[in-house]
Amino acid sequence: MSGNAFGKLFTVTTFGESHGIALGAIVDGCPPGVELCEADLQHDLDRRRPGSSRHTTQRKESDQVRILSGVFEGKTTGTSIGLLIENTDQRSKDYAKIKDQFRPAHADYTYHHKYGHRDYRGGGRSSARETAMRVAAGAIAKKVLAAQGIRVRGYMSQLGPIEIDFKAWESVEQNAFFCPDAAKVPELEAYMDQLRRDQDSVGAAITVVAEGVPVGLGEPVFDRLDAELAHALMSINAVKGIEIGAGFAAVAQRGSEHRDEMTPEGFLSNHAGGILGGISSGQPIVARLALKPTSSITTPGRSIDVDGNPIEVVTKGRHDPCVGIRATPIAEAMMAITLLDHWLRHRAQNADVQVSTPRLPQR
Numbered sequence: 001m002s003g004n005a006f007g008k009l010f011t012v013t014t015f016g017e018s019h020g021i022a023l024g025a026i027v028d029g030c031p032p033g034v035e036l037c038e039a040d041l042q043h044d045l046d047r048r049r050p051g052s053s054r055h056t057t058q059r060k061e062s063d064q065v066r067i068l069s070g071v072f073e074g075k076t077t078g079t080s081i082g083l084l085i086e087n088t089d090q091r092s093k094d095y096a097k098i099k100d101q102f103r104p105a106h107a108d109y110t111y112h113h114k115y116g117h118r119d120y121r122g123g124g125r126s127s128a129r130e131t132a133m134r135v136a137a138g139a140i141a142k143k144v145l146a147a148q149g150i151r152v153r154g155y156m157s158q159l160g161p162i163e164i165d166f167k168a169w170e171s172v173e174q175n176a177f178f179c180p181d182a183a184k185v186p187e188l189e190a191y192m193d194q195l196r197r198d199q200d201s202v203g204a205a206i207t208v209v210a211e212g213v214p215v216g217l218g219e220p221v222f223d224r225l226d227a228e229l230a231h232a233l234m235s236i237n238a239v240k241g242i243e244i245g246a247g248f249a250a251v252a253q254r255g256s257e258h259r260d261e262m263t264p265e266g267f268l269s270n271h272a273g274g275i276l277g278g279i280s281s282g283q284p285i286v287a288r289l290a291l292k293p294t295s296s297i298t299t300p301g302r303s304i305d306v307d308g309n310p311i312e313v314v315t316k317g318r319h320d321p322c323v324g325i326r327a328t329p330i331a332e333a334m335m336a337i338t339l340l341d342h343w344l345r346h347r348a349q350n351a352d353v354q355v356s357t358p359r360l361p362q363r
């Protein structure tokens with residue numbers, strides 16, 4: 001196992017390099033009888049796709065997905081779903097100059113030492129191009145969850161130094177940033193335009209929210225839902241931090257403030273982020289991701305080559321000046337995959353559990 005699979009009952013395995021022939025995924029554990037077609041996956045793939053605004057990499061991929069197996073007469077069969085996206089716009093010559101160099105903050109140095117042989121074209125397997133397949137698999141998970149009343153959505157909550165308050169879900173899909181505050185978009189655009197002129201990159205934060213999650217998903221000890229969510233979200237390229245609910249702000253809170261008090265009408269706050277004891281509480285699950293700035297920039301930086309000589313690296317080519325701009329659909333996908341896996345596990349073990357205590361209304 002080369003660490004390319006995720007999940008226990010609903011599992012996702014991916015293959016393919018950024019400049020190889022194609023990317024693919026094998027999705028196992030999807031319940032049978034789910035109506036599924038390529039269009040169900042394409043919407044989220046289009047949201048993630050490179051080259052769709054001037055603020056992202058200019059690599060132009062249509063990311064048209066094909067369902068190769070696991071669907072018959074428009075419905076999932078319960079067997080492995082095979083997915084394929086062809087690469088069509090590789091420009092491997094961009095990487096010829098840095099083939100024997102290590103870009104600081106990319107995976108070149110670690111892949112070189114781990115494997116002794118690496119596909120330098122586009123970073124090979126280390127490229128975030130791989131996340132297209134997670135988004136395709138995540139769209140399947142979203143569809144199954146939606147039938148259970150569970151909805152996973154995300155938005156950009158910070159771009160570099162610019163903090164973004166949540167205003168409206170409707171705004172999120174109406175700009176290139178997944179920004180929930182339409183009034184902030186011109187500031188984000190101006191910041192990105194200056195950043196490109198500066199030949200630099202910047203980090204970002206993404207917030208992902210799952211609503212309608214029933215109480216009970218998760219496991220009490222090792223596979224705690226928060227631990228598995230952190231695993232899933234941290235496995236996205238360039239993610240350097242995850243918060244659930246209050247996250248690191250909990251450090252400065254007092255117990256009397258942090259605890260989410262309960263009334264028969266529901267919880268009065270959600271500092272827990274919808275998870276208590278590793279198990280969903282029925283409140284919205286809220287996670288925040290910190291993404292680092294892109295490593296591939298044209299500002300010269302010090303590094304070494306494969307022979308250990310000091311060099312100056314300048315990475316030309318087509319790169320995202322802020323990788324967080326395209327990360328929202330990826331984060332949604334990883335949350336949806338994790339939740340569906342736990343939803344199936346919970347159903348398998350606890351479908352017959354009867355509790356006479358009423359459940360708190362969701363708010």
Ligand SMILES: Cc1cc2nc3c(=O)[nH]c(=O)nc-3n(C[C@H](O)[C@H](O)[C@H](O)COP(=O)(O)O)c2cc1C
Pocket residue numbers: 057105106107126127128131236237238239292294295296318319320321323324326327330
């Ligand atoms: C959506 C997305 C797009 C990315 N685009 C680029 C890019 O254009 N250039 C680049 O150098 N890194 C890009 N990255 C980040 C690299 O893939 C990542 O930094 C690299 O794999 C090293 O892994 P690490 O940052 O997780 O340690 C992107 C990441 C994401 C999530």
Ligand SMILES: C=C(O[C@@H]1CC(C(=O)O)=C[C@@H](OP(=O)(O)O)[C@H]1O)C(=O)O
Pocket residue numbers: 018049050057058059061090091094121122123126127128129130132237317318319320
């Ligand atoms: C291709 C995608 O993003 C790529 C992610 C990436 C990286 O290093 O992660 C580097 C760039 O690759 P290339 O130099 O081949 O264009 C991005 O364009 C994609 O997301 O589909």
